[in-house]
Amino acid sequence: MKNFISTLKFIINLIILNIFSSGISILFTCIFFKNPIKSTLISISLSYLIMFSLLYYFSTSYKYLISKDDFKKISIKNVYYIALFGFGFSVILSILTILLDSIFPSYTEISNKMLSQNDSIINLICSVVFIPICEEIIFRGMIFKFLKRYYSLIGAIFLQALFFGISHGNIVQGIYTFIGGIALALIYVYCGSMMGNIILHMIYNLCGLVIMPEYLFADESINYLFMIIGVIVFIFSSLKMISNYKKGSRIRLLNDQ
Structure with missing residues (x-):
């Protein structure tokens, strides 16, 4: 019960x-931009910036959930596998999104609004660079690290993914971001650095908002080819990272002995 109350208090404070x-x-954005709706991504980015500033200057407990060690460098090999995983994962989630869209047709309007936001360099930078960094700091950094204090690793991964899904505000995005939240947390655990999940999030947003809408399902002749390549790349990169993680765990165990 104490763990639940601590978690609830933490989440409510972040929500407020x-x-x-x-x-x-x-x-x-309403004051300084002629079309505030077209500036939604800028508004979200600014909101994160304000939130982090308030946390840094006024919070004595939450800001220390993030340290320099969370952003340590990762190997080029890991970046390569994460990039492959990100592409494959994007293809799979894009297929899932299309299936969910047929069940929840109202999501089509939301999806079109999201895609229409990427009509400028500033919006593209916000969606592919700034927002992924901010969301990873909040969800995989602050929330995930906080939850690990009170719950098992599996429980913390599940809960942070649940909060990540709920934060997106609709059922379709909630489902695929919940799955994405699990993958992002696993990459964080795999790398031992937030650089891994930040890179994955950036690649996913780039593929989901720019590459996939342009090519996936745009031409029926390449649909199956795209899907097959995506699944193969996803399986290959997943197996490689699992193998590397097991090797790393064995090396750490031997060193401890």
Whole structure:
């Protein structure tokens, strides 16, 4: 019960802070941008910036959930496998999204609005670079690390993914971001650094918002080829990372002895 109360208090505090930051950023975009709807990604990015600033300057407990060690470098080989995994994972989740879209047709309008946001360099940078970094710091950094204090690793992975899915505000995004949240946390555990899950998140957003809409299912002749390549790449990269993680665990065990 104590763990539940601590978790609930932590999440509520972050939600209140996010609502306050979002309110300021929305007001800013409404005042300084002619079309606030087209500036949604800028508003979200500004909201995260305000939120982090408030956490840094006024919080004595939450800001220390993130340290320099969380951003240590990862090997080029891991970047390569993560990039492959990100592409394959994007293909699989894109297929899932299309299937869910047929069950929840209302998501089509949301999806079209999301894609229409990427019509400028600033919006593209926000969606592919800035927002992934901020979301990883919050969900895989602060929330995941906090949850690991009170729950098992599996429990922490599940809960942070659940919060990540709920935060996106609709059923379709909630489902695929929940699955994505699990994958992102596993990459974090695999790398021992947030650089891994940040790279994966960036690749996923790049593929999901730019590459996939342009090529996947745009031409029926390449549909199956895209899907086959995506699945093969996903399986290959997953097996390689699992193998590397097992080898690393054995080496750490021998060193401890």
